[in-house]
Amino acid sequence: MSRPKPLSGFPEFLPSGRIAELAVLDIVRSTFELHGFAPIETRAVEPLDQLSRKGEIDKEIYVARRLHADAGDADELGLHFDLTVPFARYVLENAGHLAFPLRRYQIQKVWRGERPQEGRYREFTQADIDIVGQAALAAHHDVEIPLVAIDVFEKLHRDLGLPPVTLHVNNRKLSEGFYRGLGIEDTAAVLQRVDKLDKIGADAVRALLTDEVGLSAAQAAACVDLAGISAADESFVERVRALGVQHELLDTGLEELAALIRVARRSVPDRVVVDLKIARGLDYYTGTVYETFLQGSEKLGSVASGGRYDSLASDGKTTFPGVGYSFGITRILAPLIGKGKLTASRSVPSAVLVAVDNEEAREQAIAVASQLRGRGIPVEVAPKADKFGKQIRYAERRGIPYVWFGAGYDDSVKDIRTGEQQPASPADWAPPAQDLKPTVAGA
Amino acid sequence: MSRPKPLSGFPEFLPSGRIAELAVLDIVRSTFELHGFAPIETRAVEPLDQLSRKGEIDKEIYVARRLHADAGDADELGLHFDLTVPFARYVLENAGHLAFPLRRYQIQKVWRGERPQEGRYREFTQADIDIVGQAALAAHHDVEIPLVAIDVFEKLHRDLGLPPVTLHVNNRKLSEGFYRGLGIEDTAAVLQRVDKLDKIGADAVRALLTDEVGLSAAQAAACVDLAGISAADESFVERVRALGVQHELLDTGLEELAALIRVARRSVPDRVVVDLKIARGLDYYTGTVYETFLQGSEKLGSVASGGRYDSLASDGKTTFPGVGYSFGITRILAPLIGKGKLTASRSVPSAVLVAVDNEEAREQAIAVASQLRGRGIPVEVAPKADKFGKQIRYAERRGIPYVWFGAGYDDSVKDIRTGEQQPASPADWAPPAQDLKPTVAGA
Structure with missing residues (x-):
């Protein structure tokens, strides 16, 4: 056998790199546990029809099929592409044996058949926390979850020298309430365009909002003004109010986000910013949303993100709302370990x-x-x-x-x-x- | 979505079960590290042609294929069915960056498309240790490896109350040397039949050896007598000598196995037995072989096994001999956790x-x-x-x-x-x- 070549998109480390990765995972896990999150692990495969329900992602799935599958074989399976779909299934399957609100963490590999490129992997490790309620879940958990994330990242910074992070938060209720207060009905269409602000700039977003969504120039300008607001404290509330829009949902969003930044600031100053252009692509978020950037590596994009969703899963009778955060472990570590920016003092455990x-x-x-x-x-x-x-x-x-x-x-x-x-x-x-x-x- | 059903062969635990599994894995990992084994993790997939080289196992492979694979896509991939094939590939790929002898551990899921049944899983966790040399590896590592295994199992017994184990050891050189000393050439054929001793009994094995392998009645009787020898100390040497067979390879095997049982007995009395009927199905073992049985659950079969192989991998110029042990974590834990015989004191980490x-x-x-x-x-x-x-x-x-x-x-x-x-x-x-x-x- 000649020397094998690495498979693009499937990162592997030398032992010293794996020691570094395990040191990170140990901190992630122990911090999750300090916050009372219980571990679960789900199988790597789910029925294919469950994985491909979200139309946008079905191209990226790996199908897992026995090499010599029998004709009578059961449903087809696919490798999970995140830890949310398997967790939702796990909650429904085991609801009778679980205590709600359920706080769980899960650290596992996921697979996506994406074209490999800088920062994109076909196999990577994610670390997820979620708090899930039965029928209802209090709003204060939206404040709690980013505190756990900050705790994790501060320890990685302090103990292992990883770059510090900035956590950007927004609240969909705030944006949607604002849009509705402006008389806009298709709020999702607006969110989608505003999400491009960083990439294409304010003028282009305003143009998209008038040309594609049909907003008036004044409405479009107000939406872009809102997205331009960011602050490290509660001062953002006044700046939003100054735009003169009124809506009940806006009030709720402002209140929730203000509570979050107030508590977060007290816990760790200068790590969390309100950033009203954060939208999160996936449409199941219904309240607070989070993104996380490594200081000095902002071009990597968000390395950890999450938010509040009204329905993780539903069995027809009961709905399970939740709030969660997903840490892109490989996305954070593969560049650092690959470039020797995170290393272990020796390649073996032996002292x-x-x-x-x-x-x-x-x-x-x-x-x-x-x-x-x-x-x-x-x-x-x-x-x-x-x-x-x-x-x-x-x-x-x-x-x-x-x-x-x-x-x-x-x-x-x-x-x-x-x-x-x-x-x-x-x-x-x-x-x-x-x-x-x-x-x-x-x- | 109605309540989903479990997938047969893909075991999952409730949080308290996962807490128990993690406690086991923490002990396994920390013990491996105390013995100086360095961690690696390999990707879940290997090129299909590499996985299916061993004809006997190719039915059990899961193929991983992108749902919308392009026509020009690279070679097909399969999920690894053990941690040995990926480790061999990893050693060849990274040989220039590794220090030999390399002591590595690896704890990961593996997948096999077997028919699910009691004690057989389609997805399960294995924990492997191996010591691999470049061109050569000293015999004393054959003694070292089972001491690590005993250390792991004794801690699981003492700290978590898992059943104690008995480790059964043999040495292929001993058996093969003995067969050759009897004038037998096809020693593999004899080993295969002797491997069935527990299942079919001495008479039936003797019949197979004469009828299928063509041994004389005296040869067959001697082979079965050899397989019947077991001992908790070096006394087995005399019992083998008493059978009156002479061969150089037999001498080497006796010497190696005697050294093993001498050191093991001193380290942990009553846990290791020489058992000359242990053969191990896979034909790449070339010296010491190990099997491990949970006391009281012998019918589960061997829950951890391994041995010495002359060639884990070869790049044409250099061969990498090694010795290793593979722990069937899921095989040990799934029945215990599933039946409530191993549990955590609470379902959350919170104190x-x-x-x-x-x-x-x-x-x-x-x-x-x-x-x-x-x-x-x-x-x-x-x-x-x-x-x-x-x-x-x-x-x-x-x-x-x-x-x-x-x-x-x-x-x-x-x-x-x-x-x-x-x-x-x-x-x-x-x-x-x-x-x-x-x-x-x-x-």
């Missing part, structure tokens, strides 16, 4: 290499290693009885900081970075805390 | 529910929760301002042990299991260690 002088002494080395492991220290035993210098080189190549010599008869441990060597007992020696595990840090 | 007296007090409750989380305590805030009793019931339903009352003005915390309530400060109160996270325990 210690136990040297072996000669093969007869191997069992003593294994005993020392076992004692150290019993106290939580990751250790490997040298694969080959070898000279001092070669043992050091073995450790150096992997970034293992300590080499243990004379296992079982003249125990000593050497910090190969400083050259310092001292007698040690496997019963009580431990490396400094910062050397126990590989450290992961951004460049 | 504390912060009660909310009225919606105006919510921000104070959020502040208390945030303070507790900052000290590593998983907390959720009550979704609804409600009466005392309803807050308790919310916590009870999820198994949350503590409810925090009077957040921010008259803080106290109640252990809802004992009813004991006492004043507490979010700045220093913490639950006892055993209540911090859900505990997972076998029945």
Whole structure:
């Protein structure tokens, strides 16, 4: 077999990259758990007809079919393209065994048959949180969810040196209420055009709104003015009011968004901004919407996003409203790890290499290693009885900081970075805390 | 959408089951890391022609194809059916960037289009460790690998109450050397028949060996006698010697297996047995082979197995020999979790529910929760301002042990299991260690 080539769109990392990814995932998971989200994992496949209900996305689905499928085989399956569709199905399937409101997290691979390009993958990891109610879900959860997101990103920034993020929030009720207050009925059509503001500019959006949606020049101007409002505090309310539009739904939206920015500002200043042009393409959002940008990598687009939806799922009798956030783990990490901007201090977990002088002494080395492991220290035993210098080189190549010599008869441990060597007992020696595990840090 | 039905062969758990599974996976992963194995993750798909090289398994492959694949699309892909084929490809693809011997672990889903039945799944999680050398790999790694497996299973037994295991070991060199010493050439044919000993019995195997493989009655009897030998210590060597067969390869096999049982016995008595009928179906094993049985659930078959192979992969110039172990996580857990024999003490990570007296007090409750989380305590805030009793019931339903009352003005915390309530400060109160996270325990 000649050397295989990578498959475009299916990123893989070297061990040091995977160590970095796992450090990120550990923080994501532990933060979700600190906020009381319970884990679930769903199968990778769903019935194809369930996946392809949303017309816009069916081109991107991978069908999974047994190579020698029987004629009588059951319905066709497809790989899930997000974690929302499987979660909705899971909620309906298990509703009788779940306690609502249900707070769940889910960290899994998803697959999309997109054309691979910068920042687009065919296989990638997403980390989702959602809070889902039975029939109803209080508005304050819309405030809670972005606080969890900020908590995650602040820890990734502080502990691993990932870029800080800015979280942009809007509320569909605010925009829709505003449009209705202007006498506009097809609010979705307006949202779709306003969503292009960053790409095509204010003049072009105004033109689309008059030419395609049929708004008056004044209506179009007001819509674009609204989208131009952003603020890091509650001051946006007055600026919206100053546009002179009145509607009950607008009032609700303003109130919800003001509560969000008030609490978020107190929790972490300067990370959340109200940004009234955020629309989110998918049409199932019905209230608060969120997007997240890595500072300095805004061109990547939103790396984590979500919002409130009135109906995640419905069994005909009961509807399950919810609010959620989805973190594009691969989208954030693949560029950083690929370019060496996020790396681990070593390519193995081992803090210690136990040297072996000669093969007869191997069992003593294994005993020392076992004692150290019993106290939580990751250790490997040298694969080959070898000279001092070669043992050091073995450790150096992997970034293992300590080499243990004379296992079982003249125990000593050497910090190969400083050259310092001292007698040690496997019963009580431990490396400094910062050397126990590989450290992961951004460049 | 009416209530969806589970897909046969694709097991899923309720949150408490997933908490139990994650507790198992955390132990598996941390033990692998204590032994110096580095993590990798490979994509879910491989080129179909690479997956289907092994004729025997190609019926079981899931093909992954874009729903609207273009005519000019690249080679077809299939979902991996184990973690060995992808790892072999990964080693060849990245050999220049890897340090050998490479110790890697990999915990991922795999897919097989098998007919679903008790103990067989179409989607399941495997946890693999392998040590792979470039051109050569020392024999002592065959001793090391089962010690890691024992370490994993002993912790699962001790910490989570999973059943203890017995690890059965053999060595193909021993069997093959023995057969050759008897003058048999087609040793693979003998191994295949001997593999059926447990199912069909000694008489039937002897008959197959004479009728199908053409052995003499004496040869067949000797082969079956060899397979009947088992021991928990090195005494098996004498029993094999007593059969009076001589061969160089037999000597090597006896030596390797004796070293293994000697070291294993010292490490964990009574968990490893030499069992000379263990053959392992797959023909790429060339030395030590391992199988693992859950005590009391032997009928499940081997739940973790592996062995030594001379060639994991080859690029034409260099061959990569290795030794590995594969843990059937789903195979072990799905029956235990499904039957309630392995459960978590609660269905959410939260140790504390912060009660909310009225919606105006919510921000104070959020502040208390945030303070507790900052000290590593998983907390959720009550979704609804409600009466005392309803807050308790919310916590009870999820198994949350503590409810925090009077957040921010008259803080106290109640252990809802004992009813004991006492004043507490979010700045220093913490639950006892055993209540911090859900505990997972076998029945």
